[in-house]
Amino acid sequence: MPLTEILGVAWQGIVSNRMRSMLTILGIVIGIASVITLLAVGRGAQVQTQKQIQGLGVNLIMVRPGAAAPGAISQGFGTSSTLTFDDAQAIKQACPAVSDVAPVYQANLQIQYGGTNTNTQITGTEPSHQEVRNFFASYGRFFTDEEFSQNARVAVLGQTVWRNLFGSEDPIGKSVMIRGELFEVIGIMEYKGANGQSDQDDVVFVPLSTGYNSLFGLNAVTGKTVRTILVKAKSELDVMAAQFQITNLLRMRHNIKPPLEDDFMLRTQQEIMETADQVTKIFSLLLGATASISLIVGGIGIMNIMLVSVTERTREIGIRKAIGARYWDIMLQFVLEAVVLSLGGGVLGILLGVGGSMVINNFWTTVVSTSSVVTAFCVALGIGLFFGIYPARKAARLDPIVALRTD
Numbered sequence: 001m002p003l004t005e006i007l008g009v010a011w012q013g014i015v016s017n018r019m020r021s022m023l024t025i026l027g028i029v030i031g032i033a034s035v036i037t038l039l040a041v042g043r044g045a046q047v048q049t050q051k052q053i054q055g056l057g058v059n060l061i062m063v064r065p066g067a068a069a070p071g072a073i074s075q076g077f078g079t080s081s082t083l084t085f086d087d088a089q090a091i092k093q094a095c096p097a098v099s100d101v102a103p104v105y106q107a108n109l110q111i112q113y114g115g116t117n118t119n120t121q122i123t124g125t126e127p128s129h130q131e132v133r134n135f136f137a138s139y140g141r142f143f144t145d146e147e148f149s150q151n152a153r154v155a156v157l158g159q160t161v162w163r164n165l166f167g168s169e170d171p172i173g174k175s176v177m178i179r180g181e182l183f184e185v186i187g188i189m190e191y192k193g194a195n196g197q198s199d200q201d202d203v204v205f206v207p208l209s210t211g212y213n214s215l216f217g218l219n220a221v222t223g224k225t226v227r228t229i230l231v232k233a234k235s236e237l238d239v240m241a242a243q244f245q246i247t248n249l250l251r252m253r254h255n256i257k258p259p260l261e262d263d264f265m266l267r268t269q270q271e272i273m274e275t276a277d278q279v280t281k282i283f284s285l286l287l288g289a290t291a292s293i294s295l296i297v298g299g300i301g302i303m304n305i306m307l308v309s310v311t312e313r314t315r316e317i318g319i320r321k322a323i324g325a326r327y328w329d330i331m332l333q334f335v336l337e338a339v340v341l342s343l344g345g346g347v348l349g350i351l352l353g354v355g356g357s358m359v360i361n362n363f364w365t366t367v368v369s370t371s372s373v374v375t376a377f378c379v380a381l382g383i384g385l386f387f388g389i390y391p392a393r394k395a396a397r398l399d400p401i402v403a404l405r406t407d
Helices: 003-015 018-054 085-094 129-133 145-149 159-166 208-215 236-253 269-312 314-322 327-360 370-396 400-405
Strands: 060-065 098-113 116-125 137-140 154-157 175-178 181-189 203-207 228-233 264-268
Touching: 018 269, 018 327, 018 370, 060 236, 085 098, 085 228, 085 236, 098 129, 098 159, 098 208, 098 236, 116 159, 116 208, 129 228, 145 208, 154 159, 154 175, 159 181, 159 203, 175 203, 181 203, 203 208, 228 236, 236 264, 269 327, 269 370, 327 370
Parallel strands: 116 203, 154 181
Antiparallel strands: 060 228, 060 264, 098 116, 098 175, 098 228, 137 181, 154 203, 175 181
16 A cells, blocks of 8 residues: 555544544643753753853862861861962962962942942952953943052942942942942943852952951951952963962962861862753753653553544454555554654644743743754654554554454
8 A cells, every 4th residue: 555545544534533633732742842942941041050150250260268167167168267368479470370360358348328328248359350250340440550559449339239329320430438438439340140149240349458458357467368369370271280280389388288188279160160060951851851741641642542543443444454455554554643643743842842932031041952853853753653553553453354343
């Protein structure tokens, strides 16, 4: 029996039960659309995370202090005061794989302008912070090396602080008060957005030298400690060399010898990105697995409908066998019916999934990959074959005499 004729018979079987066929297709449509949309959401989260991490800087290495352990209970890295401003200067001068360094000291303080005040993160650093962190002033300017050396009382506002204190007013040249000291606003940082639960724009940058003298209560006597040393390697290939050089230098400066543990920790941008990728991949996998359940339900629906169709058309199958239809002709007919239903739902599901992803992209970053669309199409085809074979075999194995006797 020609394939075209078998396909025509299969199509006639689908068309003769339009409502039942449409409801069967609907299960596949929902399943495929869900998989594509949720995978696009997961991929979008991965891309957005990578973008935020890359926004931290290029070839970035973060050096953090060791862990404080009062009562022999460790409070985690960054809670001790083991890194100093001098450590940062030594890294810059003695490590050939390092391009630039920006020591950072942060404290949450009140900042006031007129009758408005807000609590924000005051970040003391060097002018090199812009290049190291890839975070620049979009309006006005950042403070200079000369202002740093002169302990100038100047401040650069993050966009959240600017809006909270000034609204739409131009802040350049105006003075804000931080811990009883007046600071002249000389610039506004570019928009950075949120990073996890923290707002990267809720920050005020001041010269670290000024911070030591006026804000943080640190000086040569108490010790000029820093919370983080941001290091920029000369190139991506120099990151490992820079790590090695920094580690050895700080061990020598802090008199750390085996078996003593390091009182500092190094994290690279690549390590952070790999960790984030693992988390977002698991997130995408869970989303895809959840949506796949609806595909299984849709496949079971196809099998159910095909079994009902075989029961209803038992006499028709008997007649076809009696006039010469072979085992494979009957089987191919019912398999084709299942595949057509599944592929029809698959195509509609792909269109709905891509369209839904485009709509969601207005509120949340989504990325529809070609691989997910191709995979969805192949899955739809596989569902038709897998869930259609059993009903098709049942139809093809009917005894024509028994089938003809069926009412």
